[in-house]
Amino acid sequence: MKRDTKNFEQAETEDLLKSFNSGKTGIEAFKVPEGYFDALPSRIRDEISAGDYESHGHVWMKKQFASYWVWIPVLSVSLVLLAIFTWMPDKSKHETIAEIEDTLYLDQALDASYAGEVMFQEYTAVYEMLENPVLQNQEAVSFIGTGDDGITDEEIIEYLNNQELDTEVLSQI
């Protein structure tokens, strides 16, 4: 008897699996209470008339969410999250101060590097001058500088005199 049942189930399983791709319709195994479909349209109409679905949300929510076993854990989790966010230390102020200090150091660093860049440019100018000895007078003077650390006109004339050059002729150039 048991073997017959097993063989029967095996055959049924094989038929079932074949039916997936044979175009055969599946057998409906789910049942409904007697008279269910006769009463369903009027129940739906009553539900629409009562307007319950508007005030309480979905019908199934009305039944399921009424249970306090759902709301107690939801409220507990909400309270814990609220507590965490309320007592979390405010880092924003300290972060702002740190940002400002960082910026100051950054500015100083930038200034230093700019000074270095100027020095680099001066060395570059000297190199170019050595490569191209014939410079405009103006360029040579501007590079040499005319401030406190630069050469004065008197010093130039003294130099030329030492070189035994005729200053009068030079002044006419």
Added chain:
Amino acid sequence: MAEYSEEELLLLLRKGENPDYVFNLLVRRYQEKIYYFVRRMVVDHQDADDVVQNVFIKVWKNLDHFREDSKLFTWIYRIAVNESISFLKSKRLRSFISLDSLEASMLRSINDDNYFGGDHVQKKLQAAIIRLPSKQRIVFNMRYYDELSYDEMSEILGTSVGALKASYHFAAKKITDFVTED
């Protein structure tokens, strides 16, 4: 009560006379197909009853917005698919809170349900279908039980025919593997 075709129902709806009566006809025409689709998705009869009511309430509320760019049945079926998915998502969340898996609770429903008339092989089949991902379950149920064409399914689900065929193929393979394992 006389059975009206979809075209006749649409004609009556357009007339706008006796909307309650016409809606009643609409429910009677489609209630079984919609119920069984929903029932196969949610398994439990009480849950299916709730979802089906929600489906037809939504149909009633949105009947004025039905643009007839699809068949009436396609439109209602689409609402049923969306309501079923929403319900399962919500139930899955509640299952998480109660530390019980949705699949386990649905399997229990099949075993304990007074309104399941299938034998051992049918129970095994339903258990296999429950284990499928939602989309594959929908595609398999629509094709195998409701005999919808791939074109109709494509219109309802907004998925290409090719993707649906692949989905059905994988679903059938998974079910076969589960049912045949010892």
